[in-house]
Amino acid sequence: xxxxxxxxxxxxxxxxxxxxxxxxxxxxxxxxxxxxxxxxxxxxxxxxxxxxxxxxxxxxxxxxxxxxxxxxxxxxxxxxxxxxxxxxxxxxxxxxxxxxxxxxxxxxxxxxxxxxxxxxxxxxxxxxxxxxxxxxxxxxxxxxxxxxxxxxxxxxxxxxxxxxxxxxxxxxxxxxxxxxxxxxxxxxxxxxxxxxxxxxxxxxxxxxxxxxxxxxxxxxxxxxxxxxxxxxxxxxxxxxxxxxxxxxxxxxxxxxxxxxxxxxxxxxxxxxxxxxxxxxxxxxxxxxxxxxxxxxxxxxxxxxxxxxxxxxxxxxxxxxxxxxxxxxxxxxxxxxxxxxxxxxxxxxxxxxxxxxxxxxxxxxxxxxxxxxxxxxxxxxxxxxxxxxxxxxxxxxxxxxxxxxxxxxxxxxxxxxxxxxxxxxxxxxxxxxxxxxxxxxxxxxxxxxxxxxxxxxxxxxxxxxxxxxxxxxxxxxxxxxxxxxxxxx
Ligand code: ADP
Numbered sequence: 001x002x003x004x005x006x007x008x009x010x011x012x013x014x015x016x017x018x019x020x021x022x023x024x025x026x027x028x029x030x031x032x033x034x035x036x037x038x039x040x041x042x043x044x045x046x047x048x049x050x051x052x053x054x055x056x057x058x059x060x061x062x063x064x065x066x067x068x069x070x071x072x073x074x075x076x077x078x079x080x081x082x083x084x085x086x087x088x089x090x091x092x093x094x095x096x097x098x099x100x101x102x103x104x105x106x107x108x109x110x111x112x113x114x115x116x117x118x119x120x121x122x123x124x125x126x127x128x129x130x131x132x133x134x135x136x137x138x139x140x141x142x143x144x145x146x147x148x149x150x151x152x153x154x155x156x157x158x159x160x161x162x163x164x165x166x167x168x169x170x171x172x173x174x175x176x177x178x179x180x181x182x183x184x185x186x187x188x189x190x191x192x193x194x195x196x197x198x199x200x201x202x203x204x205x206x207x208x209x210x211x212x213x214x215x216x217x218x219x220x221x222x223x224x225x226x227x228x229x230x231x232x233x234x235x236x237x238x239x240x241x242x243x244x245x246x247x248x249x250x251x252x253x254x255x256x257x258x259x260x261x262x263x264x265x266x267x268x269x270x271x272x273x274x275x276x277x278x279x280x281x282x283x284x285x286x287x288x289x290x291x292x293x294x295x296x297x298x299x300x301x302x303x304x305x306x307x308x309x310x311x312x313x314x315x316x317x318x319x320x321x322x323x324x325x326x327x328x329x330x331x332x333x334x335x336x337x338x339x340x341x342x343x344x345x346x347x348x349x350x351x352x353x354x355x356x357x358x359x360x361x362x363x364x365x366x367x368x369x370x371x372x373x374x375x376x377x378x379x380x381x382x383x384x385x386x387x388x389x390x391x392x393x394x395x396x397x398x399x400x401x402x403x404x405x406x407x408x409x410x411x412x413x414x415x416x417x418x419x420x421x422x423x424x425x426x427x428x429x430x431x432x433x434x435x436x437x438x439x440x441x442x443x444x445x446x447x448x449x450x451x452x453x454x455x456x457x458x459x460x461x462x463x464x465x466x467x468x469x470x471x472x473x474x475x476x477x478x479x480x481x482x483x484x485x486x487x488x
Contacts, residue, residue, distance in 0.1 A: 001479060003030060003037040004133035006122045008100060008115075008142040010039055012080055013047050013088075016100050017309060018255065018391045019139055019170045022222070022468075025258040027084045029472030038131060040122050042095035042114075043075060043088035053077050054088060061089075061124040065117060066185045072121055074128070087129070089121050101142075105342075112178040115208065116186045119146035123154050132159060135479045137166045141176035144212030145187060148199075151215050153188070164482035166475075167216035169209070171388050172230050172237045173313060176208030183208075203238075213242045217482040219250045220475070222389035223410030227252030235386055249485075251478055254413055255389040256468030257398065262374075264399045269371040274400075276462045279455055282375065282400055289376035293360045295333060302332040302449045304442075305377035305401070307370045307392050310340030310348075315383030315406060320347055321435045322442075327355045331446060335360035335377065337369050374399040379445050383430075383438050387411045393427065397461035402448075403427040404441050414466065418448060418457045426461040 005027055009020035027037040043049060054077030061072045072091040079086050089095070094114045102108050119138070123146075126133055138146045147165045154160040180194045183206040194200050199214040213219055221227040227250055229235035231243050243250060260266075264282070265275040271288055274281030287299045308314045326332060334355075336348055345363050352361035362369055374380070380396040382405045389410030393403035402418070405411040407429050418425035428445045430437040448454055 001030075001035045001134045001476065002132060003027070003035060003135045003137055003479070004122060004126055004131065005037060005039045005137045005139070006118065006143045006146055007039070007041055007139040008118070010041050010079070010086070013052075013086070014041065014044050014100055017170075018222075018389065021258070021391055022170070022255050023139060024079060024084075025256055025468035026472050026475060027079065028082050028258060029256070029468045030476070031082070031084050032469075033472060033476070035476070038085045038087060038129075039079065040087045040089060040118070040125055042118055043090040044100065045092075045096045045098055047088065049075050049077065049088060052080055054086075057087070057129075059125075059128045061121055061128060063117060063121045063124050064188060065113075065120065066188050070117065072117075074125055087125060089118055089125070091117065091121075112176070112183045112206070112208075113186050115142045115176065116145050116183065119143050120149055120187075122146055123149060123160065127159055133163050134483060135164055135166055137168065137475075137479075138212065138216075139168050140170045141174060141208035141212065144176070144208040147215035148187070148189075148211050162483075162486070164217045164479070164486040165215065166218045166220065166479060166482050167212035169212070169219065169221045169230075169388070172209065172221075172235070172239060173386075175210070175237065175239070177202065177205050178208075180204075180206050207239075210239060210242050213239065213246055217249065217485050218478055219243075219246055220478060221250070221252050222255045223413045224252035224254065225412045226386075226388045226409035229386070229409060253471060253474045253478065254410060254466065255391060255394075256471030257391065257394045257466045258468050259398065262395050262398050264375055267371055267375070269368045270375040271372070272375075274375075276400065276459045279400060279458060282458075285372075286376040286378070289372055290333070293335075295357065295360065298333050298358065301330075302378045302446055303376060304332045304334055304379045304381060304404075305373045306336040306338065306381045307373055308336075308338045308382070310338045310344035312341070313385055313387070315385055315433075315438075316344050316347075318383045318433065318435055318438050319381065320344075322439050323351065326442070327351070327358060330358065333358050333360075335373055337362040337364075337366060337373055339364050374401055377401045378449055379404050379428075379442075381442075382406070382411060383433075384408055384411060385433060390414070394466045397426055397464050397466075400458035400462045402445060402457055402461055404445050405429055406433060406438070407431045414464070418453070418460070420448065420451060420453045423453060423456045424460070425457065426464050427457075
């Protein structure tokens with residue numbers, strides 16, 4: 001199958017969240033399974049294309065934007081370390097910047113236009129490269145308009161007459177809502193297509209996520225539970241009606257993990273490797289990690305970690321209400337790596353200052369440190385208010401680090417409560433969003449830590465398989481459905 005993936009993120013080239021991991025992992029798997037995937041993403045300023053072996057293609061793309069044309073070039077290379085073809089769309093005025101979506105906490109004002117340009121340019125790129133896609137797979141609201149372009153502008157072009165569109169929602173909370181004028185102008189639909197009840201209209205503005213939902217042949221979300229949750233008003237972020245309208249085409253496919261990157265036995269970013277037959281080395285890694293971070297005498301006290309964007313979604317308001325009780329009573333060592341809302345960052349800096357001997361706080365993004373933390377920790381906290389899939393619990397499990405999660409979205413699909421009676425389960429789960437239930441789950445985890453069952457729980461977690469192979473196969477199945485739907 002020829003699969004054209006379009007996204008704003010793809011590891012290791014550009015990443016702000018889990019979207020980037022999934023985009024790369026899927027194409028890598030499809031390639032292994034004999035398909036023919038290509039990925040198109042913007043050539044951001046910070047992508048060191050020369051050093052990564054990208055070469056100009058000598059193609060100039062002529063991209064319709066509204067009632068005029070704009071121009072871009074394409075660089076071709078391989079996704080580093082793989083044989084997956086990647087095309088970087090070079091347009092310096094749009095993408096020659098340091099940020100993906102904004103800088104210094106502020107979104108770029110021309111984002112609606114930057115998103116539309118990529119969503120439209122892929123069709124011109126496909127034609128120029130003579131890559132006839134069976135599927136155009138676009139991810140999240142940034143590239144959602146490609147689904148509308150496929151249906152409205154390109155379906156009648158013979159080159160794309162058999163192409164189906166699949167749109168994947170990674171997080172419904174981010175929708176791309178903009179003033180209508182710019183979107184309607186640059187997308188070429190014009191204000192005549194913008195009226196109450198039209199697919200372009202949403203509470204007086206445009207909503208890119210809604211466009212993806214309404215125009216795609218199939219819509220996927222990143223876990224089965226989340227695909228059900230978002231049809232309710234509580235989780236639907238205002239789009240539950242649109243999602244219910246398309247419910248027959250809405251499918252939940254759990255994200256997968258690329259275990260060639262996330263594997264404690266082979267991971268080069270952690271200083272001591274281990275596997276389930278050698279958990280002593282995990283303990284050694286923990287001791288070294290604590291020592292390297294100036295924490296002494298706490299090798300046999302639980303290390304509880306978080307690796308997370310600091311946003312309300314991730315359940316920080318629950319954690320903030322209970323964390324000091326635990327630290328004051330010296331129940332565990334706490335480590336966090338993340339960045340985001342300034343008031344959460346300030347709070348964790350306060351924790352670091354008040355409890356310097358029992359906490360590690362790193363504000364910022366650091367891939368290598370994240371790997372070390374998954375490896376060195378005993379538990380990972382994910383008390384999310386909602387969680388479309390969540391990758392961190394899956395990474396943690398592979399590293400024998402037990403997740404403590406709220407049962408929502410993909411967390412509900414991946415984590416099972418550990419039971420000391422029959423040694424089943426791979427983590428700790430609470431259901432209701434309140435501090436009592438969260439603390440109770442932490443307390444259960446702490447008691448297992450001090451019991452004989454701890455290694456059994458770790459091994460269960462390490463044995464749980466979330467490989468991207470399974471996930472990639474499910475997408476192929478979904479692509480077939482999209483193509484069947486498209487026959488007429
Ligand atoms: P989301 O996409 O909502 O941020 P996920 O759990 O799906 O949450 O994916 C988060 C990804 O980002 C994981 O790969 C995680 O390891 C990574 N990550 C989050 N914060 C940081 C950070 N501060 N430094 C390094 N990696 C991080």
